[in-house]
Amino acid sequence: MLRVVISIQVFLAFFALQASGQVKIRLFAAKPLHWIVFNVNEGSYRLDFYDDAPIYLKKGDNAIVSFYNGKVAVKTKGDSGFTCDSMVFTGQTGQDLFSVRVGNEPATGRIYDGDLQCIHDLGFLVLINTCNIDRYIAGVVQAEGGTGKNIEYIKSQALIARTYMYRYLNKHIIDGYNLCDGTHCQAYMGNSQDPAINRAVLETTGLVVLGRDSLPIMSAFHSNCGGETESSENVWLSGQPYLKKVVDPYCTGSRNAKWTKSITVKEWKDYLRNSGFTTPEAGKPDLNFSQITRQKDYRTGSFSLPFTKIRDDFNLKSSFFSVVQSGDSMIFRGKGYGHGVGLCQEGAMVMAAQGKNYRQILQFYYSNIIISDIRNAKNPAQ
Ligand SMILES: [Zn+2]
Ligand SMILES: [Zn+2]
Known part of the structure; x- marks a missing residue:
């Protein structure tokens, strides 16, 4: 039947x-x-x-x-x-x-x-x-x-x-x-059995982070910023007033604070040439670049290339790195893990361990925000 x-x-x-x-x-x-x-x-x-x-x-x-x-x-x-x-x-x-x-x-x-x-x-x-x-x-x-x-x-x-x-x-x-339920939106793998997580959610029920326009913010986060978060316009096309560079003293001793990777000088030269770099006729080009604070572009002479692109092309942990020649190798010395925009998870963990509450943590990483019940928000669908 x-x-x-x-x-x-x-x-x-x-x-x-x-x-x-x-x-x-x-x-x-x-x-x-x-x-x-x-x-x-x-x-x-x-x-x-x-x-x-x-x-x-x-x-x-x-x-x-x-x-x-x-x-x-x-x-x-x-x-x-x-x-x-x-x-x-x-x-x-x-x-x-x-x-x-x-x-x-x-x-x-x-x-x-x-x-x-x-x-x-x-x-x-x-x-x-x-x-x-x-x-x-x-x-x-x-x-x-x-x-x-x-x-x-x-x-x-x-x-x-x-x-x-x-x-x-x-x-x-x-x-x-x-x-x-995939990373396309937010990873969801069913109910949590963790009492601390369930308690944290119930104690903050309804609360969201709003921008000055009363809309829920683009709540970007990453693993570790390397000591300085990144403004969103340097990573994505659009800037957001609440996703601005913040100097972060909390995460620099954490697990993902530093990384290194080396490639050969030839690989680096080939890469730069394929990206449009032409070697000057006179003298040796300086292939090194130092990022003390976050910069947008790698520069040598009049040539420049966004660090975000180099990060993607070499599958690097972050775009916050310096490039140093050492013999036949180019060494990337990097800080942080992830795109660097918004909340730095490892820094937030240190803040919490030092006695800061969730409001202080969110206010530190997101600029000019309001923490409020969703009923006070503008409807983002409108
Ligand atoms: Zn989705
Ligand atoms: Zn950080």
Whole structure:
């Protein structure tokens, strides 16, 4: 028997989301999904049909969902199965948790809350999780920053993740969800089981970082700035008044504060030549360059090249480095790890360890910001 499931496409607008406290996240977005096993870990789930009584799944029950003959096919224990274009596992108790196994891959151990909608696109399954915002934020903090850090540092990360979520709430709205769970948006690997992270999120619930225009800021962060953060206009096309250079005394003793890499002098000369540099006829060109503070471009004679480009081309940890010739080698002596814009995570950890709170940490790295409830923000979707 083939049955048809009710398709529910609910568009959650910005303010509706705030009221409901929910957000739609696409799960396993980077994976081509052929079939999955949906498993109930807590509570119970309901599947609705047009023409029949709903099916209930209790704790321990599962359902196989696959893409089959251009449709989403669902098979539960004791049911003959059905196909549809869209179906939803709807939580029944408010405490409902589920897990997903992808095909024959081993279980990930990830636990998700809320509902799961299964649709199809371009021949693959698409999983959309409508989940609690605080649980989502805690999951992002865990996935992006790890566990075992000072609570005030974790709170700063919670505000960064929440600010990002509200700023980019419409990033995937055309596809029927808000954000994906990959690094394209923010990494999300299910609920966090870390009590400190969950506490940090609940104690800051609703708080975001706003610019002077009352919009959620572009909450950029990186691992280590090397002692000086970078203004956004030197890395990306647009400048932001809150992403300005800050001298950071906190991170210079941390793990990623320094790095070196060496290449041959020939490699360096070839690279410069391929980038448009011509050797002067008289005398030896000076290939060295020293960055005491951050500079935008490497310069020798009238030739210049952005450090961000050199960083990309040589896969360097940062664009904050000096170039020194030593015999047949060119040595890059670098500071920091990452693009250097916004909050420096290793510096923020040191600030927290020295007794600074999350507000002081955020105010230090982001210029001219307001820390406020999202209800005081302008709607970025407008
Ligand atoms: Zn995305
Ligand atoms: Zn730093």
